[in-house]
Amino acid sequence: MTVKDWFEQRKELQIARRKQDPQIDDNIGKLWVKCYNCNSQLLRKEVEENLEVCPKCNYHFRINARTRINQLFDEGTFEELFSNITTADPLNFVDTEPYTKRISQAKAKTNLNEAVISGVGKIDGNSVAAAVMDFDFMGGSMGSVVGEKVTLAMEEALKRKIPMLAVTASGGARMQESILSLMQMAKTSCAVARLNEAGLLYITVLTEPTFGGVTASFATLGDIIIAEQDARIGFAGRRVIEQTIRQSLPADFQTANYLMKYGQIDMISSRADLKSNISKLINLHKH
Amino acid sequence: MTILEFEKPLYEIEQKIQELKEISESSGMDVSDKIELFEKQAQEYKKELYANLTPAQRIQIARHSDRPNFLDYIKLITSDFIELHGDRTGTDDRAIIGGLAKIDGQNVMIIGTQKGKNTKENLVYNFGMPQPQGYRKALRLFQHADKFNLPIITLIDTPGAYPGMKAEETAQGTAIAVNLKEMAKLNVPVIAVITGEGCSGGALGLAVADRVFMLEHAYYTVISPEGCASILWRDASKADVAAQALKITSEDLLKLDIIDGIIKEPLGGAHNDYEMISNELKTTVMKAVNELKDVKSSQLKDDRYNKFRRMGVFCQ
Numbered sequence: 057m058t059v060k061d062w063f064e065q066r067k068e069l070q071i072a073r074r075k076q077d078p079q080i081d082d083n084i085g086k087l088w089v090k091c092y093n094c095n096s097q098l099l100r101k102e103v104e105e106n107l108e109v110c111p112k113c114n115y116h117f118r119i120n121a122r123t124r125i126n127q128l129f130d131e132g133t134f135e136e137l138f139s140n141i142t143t144a145d146p147l148n149f150v151d152t153e154p155y156t157k158r159i160s161q162a163k164a165k166t167n168l169n170e171a172v173i174s175g176v177g178k179i180d181g182n183s184v185a186a187a188v189m190d191f192d193f194m195g196g197s198m199g200s201v202v203g204e205k206v207t208l209a210m211e212e213a214l215k216r217k218i219p220m221l222a223v224t225a226s227g228g229a230r231m232q233e234s235i236l237s238l239m240q241m242a243k244t245s246c247a248v249a250r251l252n253e254a255g256l257l258y259i260t261v262l263t264e265p266t267f268g269g270v271t272a273s274f275a276t277l278g279d280i281i282i283a284e285q286d287a288r289i290g291f292a293g294r295r296v297i298e299q300t301i302r303q304s305l306p307a308d309f310q311t312a313n314y315l316m317k318y319g320q321i322d323m324i325s326s327r328a329d330l331k332s333n334i335s336k337l338i339n340l341h342k343h
Numbered sequence: 344m345t346i347l348e349f350e351k352p353l354y355e356i357e358q359k360i361q362e363l364k365e366i367s368e369s370s371g372m373d374v375s376d377k378i379e380l381f382e383k384q385a386q387e388y389k390k391e392l393y394a395n396l397t398p399a400q401r402i403q404i405a406r407h408s409d410r411p412n413f414l415d416y417i418k419l420i421t422s423d424f425i426e427l428h429g430d431r432t433g434t435d436d437r438a439i440i441g442g443l444a445k446i447d448g449q450n451v452m453i454i455g456t457q458k459g460k461n462t463k464e465n466l467v468y469n470f471g472m473p474q475p476q477g478y479r480k481a482l483r484l485f486q487h488a489d490k491f492n493l494p495i496i497t498l499i500d501t502p503g504a505y506p507g508m509k510a511e512e513t514a515q516g517t518a519i520a521v522n523l524k525e526m527a528k529l530n531v532p533v534i535a536v537i538t539g540e541g542c543s544g545g546a547l548g549l550a551v552a553d554r555v556f557m558l559e560h561a562y563y564t565v566i567s568p569e570g571c572a573s574i575l576w577r578d579a580s581k582a583d584v585a586a587q588a589l590k591i592t593s594e595d596l597l598k599l600d601i602i603d604g605i606i607k608e609p610l611g612g613a614h615n616d617y618e619m620i621s622n623e624l625k626t627t628v629m630k631a632v633n634e635l636k637d638v639k640s641s642q643l644k645d646d647r648y649n650k651f652r653r654m655g656v657f658c659q
Contacts, residue, residue: 140659141657141658141659142657142658142659143657143658144656144657144658146599146656147588147589147590149588150588151575151576151585151588152575152576152577199655200654200655200656200657201655201657203655204655204657207652229543229565229566231565231566231571231574231575231589232575233565233656234564234565234588234589234590234591235563235564235565235589235590235591235596235599235601236599236601236654236655236656237565238543238544238547238563238564238565239547239601239651239654239655240654240655241519241520241523241544241547242523242547242550242551242651242654243651243652243654243655245520245523245524245527245551246523246524246527246551246647246648246651246652247652248524249524249525249527249528249648250527250648252524252528253528268516268544269543269544269565271516271517271520272504272515272516272517272519272520272523272544272548273519273520273523273544274520275516275520276514276516276517276520276521277520277521277524290511290516291504291506291510291511291514291515291516291519291544292506292507292510292511292515293506296506297506297507297508297510297511300506300507301507301508303508305508309508309511310511318512318513318514320514320517
């Protein structure tokens with residue numbers, strides 16, 4: 057097969073994935089929601105109170121960055137930083153729609169100004185610098201702003217000599233910023249090198265979904281890598297690979313369990329235990 | 344030699360001139376002034392043709408099956424090359440080759456992606472698409488060079504890291520990520536050259552360097568134009584439009600301050616003159632090595648950090 061075919065298949069995969077994506081946000085404001093996994097009709101309020109996890113089958117729905125921050129940080133301690141950094145359109149990119157229009161739509165949809173929130177906060181009393189991604193903002197894609205805000209969060213950790221936490225959710229690089237997006241992989245990874253050299257703890261939490269350029273940069277560089285239950289994590293997409301190698305892949309391919317089986321992550325955590333696991337890990341690294 | 348679609352008119356003109364020469368020789372008719380005129384016109388046409396290539400046409404040159412590959416450059420610019428094999432954990436990925444060599448009397452570590460020139464070779468080299476084990480071998484060689492204070496040169500020509508089941512099982516993303524991070528820590532100069540295709544993380548995994556150069560017709564991008572067209576335009580046939588939009592040519596990347604220089608190719612592309620392109624490449628790379636080899640390692644690392652640190656365009 058040619059590389060061209062390979063990308064053809066990649067397209068189909070992306071479309072299929074978009075269709076499959078559980079749009080939990082579409083359900084906000086509704087009284088009843090449906091679980092994508094077990095098909096149960098659930099009370100919206102009940103799901104919300106259960107950390108956006110299905111009370112019937114324990115399926116973990118995707119959550120947005122603000123919800124994640126509320127779940128992980130001690131109440132009222134998270135201070136957002138660098139929100140003044142916003143998207144430019146350096147290449148004047150237009151595909152079927154101008155990039156600027158896609159950005160405005162994403163902003164309106166998510167009430168965020170980019171696909172990551174950076175800041176500092178406390179987890180069970182420990183100060184932590186953090187970058188939390190939001191898949192609903194253009195598929196959590198990493199362009200200049202995401203790369204910059206992730207790097208700034210790491211530099212904040214260096215400045216304050218505190219642990220760094222990255223929570224990822226991304227389809228990969230942001231194509232509309234082309235090479236500038238690719239360079240964010242280098243930039244964020246170089247910043248992790250500085251965390252390493254300063255001896256600061258860096259924890260990554262890979263959530264549904266984490267793929268492409270984010271997997272191939274700061275997401276998998278944690279001293280400790282945690283995958284959230286039910287997350288799919290990989291470099292290339294499932295269908296692309298299926299069609300490249302012309303054989304079907306195991307059902308658990310690229311799931312958190314699969315990554316665990318192949319030794320790629322330190323642990324899988326349920327959402328309910330995530331905060332306490334991070335907290336324990338921070339305390340266990342103290343000396 | 345493979346003739347590209349857009350080169351056909353030029354090829355036909357050159358054929359006609361050749362025919363004319365043969366006729367004149369066999370018939371004894373002297374039309375040398377005419378031939379000279381035609382040749383001059385053909386040369387002008389050729390210059391104009393290659394000066395006005397679209398990004399999509401330049402990609403065809405970058406992907407040309409006769410384009411010099413890593414082992415060609417090894418032959419032409421190094422001496423005493425000793426290949427160092429394997430990742431030490433079970434695999435010797437053939438899409439990435441590396442080893443010790445001398446260039447102009449300077450000992451270096453030279454690593455690159457290797458493409459074949461025909462199907463048989465490409466089956467060996469996996470079309471220049473490395474597995475995670477290839478990146479891990481490269482990392483081992485980077486760290487070896489660091490230990491023995493040898494400058495590192497990487498030559499990159501890859502359609503991307505391989506998307507396969509085994510690649511995922513053995514953590515393709517992690518392998519690339521670790522290279523990006525560990526390259527930032529190297530105490531020796533690193534010079535990267537995109538010699539053909541520089542596709543995505545698969546290329547970047549060897550390119551966190553103090554100096555990054557591109558061959559004139561090479562391209563460097565976050566995704567292939569075909570892939571981009573498929574996803575954003577939902578139509579792979581829009582690859583030419585995507586190639587334009589993605590700004591992937593050496594001139595675009597120099598303007599965007601992503602690369603440090605362009606290595607000029609012979610007219611029509613690197614495959615037309617292996618000697619010339621090798622000399623140009625060697626001169627550029629060794630000039631950079633000489634500039635950097637006495638820089639203190641802490642300075643080198645800071646400069647490398649800052650080089651990538653400032654990449655990205657946003658409002659604030």
